[in-house]
Amino acid sequence: MMKNFSTPYIYFYLIVLVTVIAIGLTAVSLGLKPRREFNQRVEKAQQILCAAGYGDVSKEMAVAKFDAVVQTIDNQSKACYQIHCADGTDGHVVEVHGNGLWGPIWGYIILEEDLNTIKGVVFAHKSETPGLGDKITEEAFTAQFIGKKLHNAQGEYTSVRVLPKGKNPSIAPENRVDAITGATLTSKGVDAMIMQSFK
Numbered sequence: 001m002m003k004n005f006s007t008p009y010i011y012f013y014l015i016v017l018v019t020v021i022a023i024g025l026t027a028v029s030l031g032l033k034p035r036r037e038f039n040q041r042v043e044k045a046q047q048i049l050c051a052a053g054y055g056d057v058s059k060e061m062a063v064a065k066f067d068a069v070v071q072t073i074d075n076q077s078k079a080c081y082q083i084h085c086a087d088g089t090d091g092h093v094v095e096v097h098g099n100g101l102w103g104p105i106w107g108y109i110i111l112e113e114d115l116n117t118i119k120g121v122v123f124a125h126k127s128e129t130p131g132l133g134d135k136i137t138e139e140a141f142t143a144q145f146i147g148k149k150l151h152n153a154q155g156e157y158t159s160v161r162v163l164p165k166g167k168n169p170s171i172a173p174e175n176r177v178d179a180i181t182g183a184t185l186t187s188k189g190v191d192a193m194i195m196q197s198f199k
Contacts, residue, residue, distance in 0.1 A: 041063060045062040045065070045066035046059070046062045047108055047122045048066065048070070048081070048083065049066060050122045051110050051122040052083050052091065053085050053086030054086045055086075081093035085120070089119075092115060093108055094108070094111060095108055096108070097193065098189050098197075099189050099193075100125055100126075100127075100133055100189040101128060101129065101183070101185040101186050102127040102128060102129070105123065105125045105126070105186070106124055106193075107121060107123035107136075108121070109145070109194070109197075116150050116151050118145045118148045118149075118150075118160065123142060124137060128186050132182045133180070133183040133185075133186030135183060136183075136190055144178060148175065149175055157198070159194050159195040159198060160175060160177060161175060161195075162176075162188070163176055163177075164181075165179075179191075
């Protein structure tokens with residue numbers, strides 16, 4: 001025979017149940033926070049080291065290697081880290097953030113000492129389309145940025161534009177790279193991200 005519970009009892013039961021679940025989830029989240037923050041630090045270290053020419057550094061070695069070659073400088077400036085690159089030269093790391101087609105995109109750009117010439121780039125994304133927008137992470141795209149200039153020959157800021165071949169021919173080759181075919185909105189996101197990050 002089923003019991004008939006009163007309405008106040010049911011409400012009380014639901015409130016207790018939701019409270020217990022919320023407390024449990026909060027405890028799990030707080031317990032995992034140090035691990036989550038460490039994993040984020042490792043991922044960031046790996047990405048910056050990759051941009052600086054160190055290739056794929058293992059998770060176990062990434063933080064130690066990062067601490068050995070990176071020095072934090074004035075966080076108010078665009079270059080918030082100075083790094084000793086794999087080729088033996090020094091560079092400045094600039095963290096960039098923007099929006100792709102489906103979500104956030106970000107990256108790290110390494111500038112030479114002149115703060116104008118790009119010597120390394122790595123991009124990452126949250127949810128760009130496989131085989132199209134996610135190509136921003138591939139070397140075929142990122143390698144185009146090496147040696148490009150943020151300023152034109154007259155010293156005016158142009159950024160490094162990400163444009164389809166043949167578009168805006170007035171922009172000099174040293175101030176542009178080719179957009180990804182079939183990923184127009186993601187390419188525009190990278191273009192806007194770089195443009196805004198160095199203003």
